[in-house]
Amino acid sequence: MQETLWQRVKEGLEWFDGAIGEGEEEEEAGRIAGNKGGGRRRGFEQALERYYPKFRVIHRDLLPSALEPSTRRALEVLKDQMGWFRRDYVWVKGKVTQTMVTRLLVGERGCTYKYKGLRLFCRSWETEAAKVPDSACHALAEIRRLNEVLKEKSRKQHECFMARGEGSGEGAVEGGVNSFNATLINYFDESIANHVETRPEPYYGMGRCCISWHADDGVVEQSAIAVYNVIERAEKGEEEELGEVWKVGLKVKWEVDTPGVAVPMVNGDAYVMLSGFNEKNQHCVVCGRGSRFSSTHRVCPQEDMYHNFYCRCRETFLQLHFPWNARGVLQEGEERRACLSKIVASLDALEDLHDQLEFEWLRQFHFQYFDLPPSELDDYWVEVIHVLADLWQRMEIVVWIWISCCRRKSFMVGGKELRDRLERLRQLTSQQKGQGQEVQSSLPFLMKKLLRSEGAGGGREAAGEKAIPEDALELVKATLARRLQKRQEHRIWWEENFRKRLSMGRGGEQREGGKRKRKEGRADGLGFSLLPANLNSLVSTLK
Incomplete structure (x- = not known):
């Protein structure tokens, strides 16, 4: 399998990029990617629906209009005023290292999340007895409201998928596949991008990754995961140019025949990985222009x-x-x-x-x-x-x-x-x-x-x-x-x-x-x- 994989990589794997145009732009995107397979816009929606039907994008127009500004203010308070975001220590290939992004875990009181040999201890969004400033209480309450919104949207996406008859027998999770009890908030600071090593995506040539290919561990099996994006532009009003869009790459685990897909992320958009997606697929995050918050809502096991x-x-x-x-x-x-x-x-x-x-x-x-x-x-x-x-x-x-x-x-x-x-x-x-x-x-x-x-x-x-x-x-x-x-x-x-x-x-x-x-x-x-x-x-x- 490994030999076949790298042979296919050398030849150029097929993939679809939702962030590029057609014609000359398509040819230019393939050249920038440095991969013979290139990225193709034509057929992107069909490829996403055919190969990754459990990955659902929720456009910001379908979310409450006040959600983006209130969430942005809350995240800025937690990061700048409280200073709670920090680079955590993890074990990678037997070595102690720090995460490239700064992170904060927020969720139900007493909740923890195990990741790469590391246990994170969450800040509770139950602020009634919290000994923190009022500004932090309001910010944590906003994160909790965001969690409730994504719970409801994820539930509807799950019901629609099940109604199509494609998900029978899945989603048997206590409390529901969308019973999110914590969110791991990642922050990638664009100002440090030039000082840290970001590796190119190795299979399709999608761009440079700040988070490499992985499937989320430490969550309840067959549970859903919802992600909300807040992207800070370096210059407000500036149009996004080719190769500067934040993207989520999708691929099937241990398989090279299925084409990959790069899904563009827009400020205020959310996406949901429905029940079963995380067990069969992997995703990565391709760096774009501007700093980015990603609030990843998940179901942590009760034993944690x-x-x-x-x-x-x-x-x-x-x-x-x-x-x-x-x-x-x-x-x-x-x-x-x-x-x-x-x-x-x-x-x-x-x-x-x-x-x-x-x-x-x-x-x-x-x-x-x-x-x-x-x-x-x-x-x-x-x-x-x-x-x-x-x-x-x-x-x-x-x-x-x-x-x-x-x-x-x-x-x-x-x-x-x-x-x-x-x-x-x-x-x-x-x-x-x-x-x-x-x-x-x-x-x-x-x-x-x-x-x-x-x-x-x-x-x-x-x-x-x-x-x-x-x-x-x-x-x-x-x-x-x-x-x-x-x-x-x-x-x-x-x-x-x-x-x-x-x-x-x-x-x-x-x-x-x-x-x-x-x-x-x-x-x-x-x-x-x-x-x-x-x-x-x-x-x-x-x-």
Whole structure:
């Protein structure tokens, strides 16, 4: 396939360009593109409808007349007054790099979006309790209104497509394929175009791309995606000339026989990629004249919502099997095997969430925002991170309890030793600054369960301990050793990438010697301790 693809590229792939004219202009466009296939205007609409029927353009005349100016003002407030747009860090081919465009994620409270190994934490458009200036509240409310408009327009486009009988069996998404709960707003600044490397589109010669060929990931499968364009002209009133129009390129995934299409984008227009388009096709963005905002509205998975993740953690804790409650392993027959299975399953479930909490939430947030001053951090997410850091500490205690039992080869853990551990956790949590009511109310449920459990805090002496059977001990030790070894490798990987991130500085520039002064053991501006990277000593005790 790869050999065939590049052979076809060399010969010139067929594509249709909706932004060029016919005759001499068509010939000139092919010459500028530097591709033998050239771009052809004639038949553009037919090609778009035939090959990409799930890509629907919504002209600005079909949208509310006040939508463009109100959205433009809102975006300018968020970018210029609030300074919330920033270049995010991503992993591309194993390297830490920054996005070419600056971006901002806005959506429902607690929503996150996972992209290229990166988790973005959204600014909530639910402004009732937001601690931001009134101008920012109004701007976020405008983005929410834009989302509602695009929801409705996307729903109608979806219904029209389904009415044609071409989409049966698609769009089975909870809440609807157009239930957008977040928008990723990209901003490409024309003034930096000469200072960054934009690569030419490699297959058709459509022009230089600021966003290369891709399909959006991190969204609910079979959901729709809607995009609204706000384009700032360098000189107002200037006519768009050949080769200066912003375009969206379309192609089929892993296929060269279907012609490509370049769809021109006009200020105030929107387009919708209906259910199923993202799974079968790719798109790119070809640079044009002027700076451009693109508000890309999408359906983020419910598992990426903070509240749902926290509820999963809490439920797992409530169903946790502690060593001193595992008396069934001393029995014989089916009850013994069932109890062993529950112990390992309970431990594995907790460790799955333990890893997600550390590597998908805490370290992700720290990696992105550690160098921001507190005034630039979202107060809501700072409180959430405090809650999650507290939860992470409890999970570490549970791991310590199991390791301690394996060392002693007993189901019992010394009451005083456990109480000391829990007291240190309580003191740590009470000393955290800026924590919300949720932190205060969520702490007791684990501590009470631990302290009231049989053998945990009742002051029983070692004489009352029950030895762990050898097969159960080996099973638990093997499970712990496997999980801790994997976590150690993952932590080392994160630390290496964090050092690379540290050397890039806040704006992406290389710092001299790759060094930056910061208080050891603290995440600048976040208010929680950095997580330990070394588990070798714990792993060695289980071998």
